[in-house]
Amino acid sequence: MTPMRILVIGQSGQLARALVDSGRNIGVQIETIGRPALDLGAPDQARNTLESRLTGTNRPELVINTAAFTAVDAAEGKKAAAFQLNRDAVCLLAEVCAAADCPLIHVSTDYVFSGQPGRPWQEGDQPAPVSAYGASKLAGETALAQTWSKHIILRTAWLFSEHAPNFMTKIIERARTQSIIRVVNDQIGSPTPARDLATTLLDMARQVRDGTTPWGLYHYAGDTAMSWADFAEAVIREAGLPDCRIERIASSDFPAAAERPSWSVLDSHRTTEVFGCAAADFKAGLSRAVHHYMRLT
Template sequence: MTSLLVFGANGQLARSIAQAAEEVSIECERVGRDRLDLLAETTLDERLDAVLAGKSSCRMVINAAAYTQVDRAESEQAQAYQLNTTAAGAISSACERAGLPIVHISTDFVFSGPRNTPWSETDTTAPLGVYGTTKLAGETAVARANPRHLIIRTAWLLSEFPGNFLTTMLRLGTQRTSLSVVNDQVGSPTSTHELARTLVSLAQMSEYDCPPWGVYHFAGPDTMSWAELARRIFQRAGLDTPVQDIVAADYGAPAPRPAFSALDSGKLQRATGLSHRPVDVVLDEILQRRD
């Protein structure tokens, strides 16, 4: 029987993976920080081995756990490094010892500008802040520890779960008379549900159909700024809150972010036929899930 083991339990992607697995009756076990705190450095390898013991028939192990607070990472470098680099490598290594492949989720923030066409997997990485730097080092650690790896870089994740750009915009859009949103950072809005369904589809593929091990991008096909995305969210949600364009320098976030980080997902699509639907379609799906 196909089964999934996911590191991350209550994160927006981990929850979406569990939903996508349930939709196709695949067993999905989530390992959250209450069961295994990836920040606790001592005996991590032994505790990972214990989690993976008896899981040799598992089709896929997905690491959806990460330190994702991009701004806070600038002042909590050690925690970001432990979670995004050391623990990612340790999970990959434990999978290798258990004879299992690893699917590791990474980020568009491994890139920086200047650029105006979506980044592909062969483009040179150059992260700007602590989050992107620790995620890129995590990719290297995962790849070194286990040759049977898929590293999937994604971007600008949106879902109905609290704490992402969509839910924040909807909350502020109903509280305020207008909003100022950054228009000089451009990326690929991506639904956690599209990514989750893709991961579940990969788990269902036979070894023959599965793409070769390596790095892949999976993100939405529409490229836009945060300000444009805010307008699109309000339009789909039926809110008329006006959005004023501002530049990132005026917003003054602690962490530097890439001016252009849209991802080209063509490599995975060519290898598997799997792709992400247009932004309006996935926004409508997420808004429906909120109802």
């Protein structure tokens, strides 16, 4: 069988880079497209670029969208820009994919939830975002679902990888020079290795090609719920930086422009049942990403 051709929207982002790494390992033909060739903030030009890419020779069999306005705090002051990228551009992409009959896998976020503590969030639970970022991502999910039936929306959470910058790499950098790092302890989520998410996305893509896909909404995240402070401690332990200590603080001690959910743990069971992809092994993923980053820096 010829290698599957996948177009990844987004180029320099950590998930786009993880997809390229994973695709190389399993022989999938991945092309990424990002700025300046594709600027989703310029809709007319973006539509033309996408239309020609999706209808030309060697066109992709499937599109994975990793592009987003991901700056959670900045989104509060730039709501229009966040909604433009996270809702309107997703709608545009869905329209172009529909016209080309090209399936679309879109990545969304745990921040669509409100964060009341309880059991892990399932796909049928009612979202209630508490930030502009979360609201704009939820609006993108709705726009996609209303525009193109051959879609998968995969919500994920707290991504980390050796591709800086992300929470893991920031903690390592600070722990190299500081003896104490203050980290919030009252937001609980599911840190997810970007590499495992990439593998799962490519596995889903393969199953789309096989024609066995139940389209719709899924969750995929790491298998261990923890606070940012727990996550930071796990990072410095794994990195072997014992001279640094994590001081646990409340969100109210660390004022930020955007509110974050206090509980955004995702339940990955449906993804496991339907696609056979188990929740990511946090411990193994952290070890791999930390040691890869330490070798690079």
